[in-house]
Amino acid sequence: MDRYGTDVLSGDWKVPKRGRAVEAPADLGLVVEEVTTDWCGEIVAVDRDLHTLTLEDRRNKRRTFPLGPGFLLEGKPVILTAPVRAAAPKAPTRTASGSVAVHDAKARVARASRIFVEGRHDAELVEKVWGDDLRIEGVVVEYLGGVDDLADHLVSFKPGPERKVGVLVDHLVRGSKESRIADAIARSPQGQHVRIVGHPFVDVWQAVKPDRIGLREWPTIPRSIEWKKGVCQHLGWPHRDQADIARAWQQILSRVSSFADLEPELLGRVEELIDFVTVD
Numbered sequence: 001m002d003r004y005g006t007d008v009l010s011g012d013w014k015v016p017k018r019g020r021a022v023e024a025p026a027d028l029g030l031v032v033e034e035v036t037t038d039w040c041g042e043i044v045a046v047d048r049d050l051h052t053l054t055l056e057d058r059r060n061k062r063r064t065f066p067l068g069p070g071f072l073l074e075g076k077p078v079i080l081t082a083p084v085r086a087a088a089p090k091a092p093t094r095t096a097s098g099s100v101a102v103h104d105a106k107a108r109v110a111r112a113s114r115i116f117v118e119g120r121h122d123a124e125l126v127e128k129v130w131g132d133d134l135r136i137e138g139v140v141v142e143y144l145g146g147v148d149d150l151a152d153h154l155v156s157f158k159p160g161p162e163r164k165v166g167v168l169v170d171h172l173v174r175g176s177k178e179s180r181i182a183d184a185i186a187r188s189p190q191g192q193h194v195r196i197v198g199h200p201f202v203d204v205w206q207a208v209k210p211d212r213i214g215l216r217e218w219p220t221i222p223r224s225i226e227w228k229k230g231v232c233q234h235l236g237w238p239h240r241d242q243a244d245i246a247r248a249w250q251q252i253l254s255r256v257s258s259f260a261d262l263e264p265e266l267l268g269r270v271e272e273l274i275d276f277v278t279v280d
Contacts, residue, residue: 023079032072039065040055115142125204
């Protein structure tokens with residue numbers, strides 16, 4: 001025991017009872033008290049030019065005070081400063097396909113060369129991931145509505161050295177109908193100006209990584225059931241008509257934001273087609 005008590009001059013004896021004031025941003029919504037007037041209210045406005053803030057009390061009355069010292073926040077003294085402006089979001093440095101982003105670039109006039117895909121869903125997926133690159137390169141993607149009439153489309157299009165055609169085909173595996181069509185076109189007079197590539201998936205839906213929609217793997221659907229309807233049934237989604245299938249695809253497409261959401265078997269094939277129709 002110290003019979004004479006503690007030394008009143010020891011330590012920082014000049015510290016106010018509430019502590020020393022520290023700087024704090026005058027963020028909207030904070031409730032503070034102005035010490036000279038005892039006015040307590042919520043910060044509803046900050047004027048950077050006038051260096052003032054406006055407080056609104058519980059009776060919805062407002063009063064303006066200069067920014068700076070003289071406020072209590074949660075009972076502690078603060079020096080209110082203008083809140084820091086949020087930095088403008090930086091423009092992305094990469095496109096969804098992983099290419100270097102070219103900002104403020106105008107879309108190039110469309111080339112004569114084209115990329116054909118089988119269906120609308122293929123076209124929408126290619127646009128979502130490679131759209132920025134295709135506009136820079138001036139490449140138009142068209143969908144065929146199926147690969148069966150590809151030869152007729154090519155006859156009408158008349159491919160040539162300056163009108164090359166890249167074709168993306170679903171389920172291009174050995175012995176399939178799609179592979180026979182591709183082989184026949186490759187042997188035709190137009191074949192040297194046409195590049196047909198494909199992925200092994202039954203449908204472009206499978207090119208989306210299954211975990212993006214909560215699956216460990218895409219389900220195996222019996223051949224007696226239409227594949228897309230079978231997938232929707234497996235997922236518990238409506239699948240009675242084409243409108244249900246379209247909504248299911250939009251749900252899947254919404255889970256795709258970049259190339260990282262797609263299987264590599266598709267990525268390489270699309271990049272190959274873009275190179276084919278753009279490189280002289």
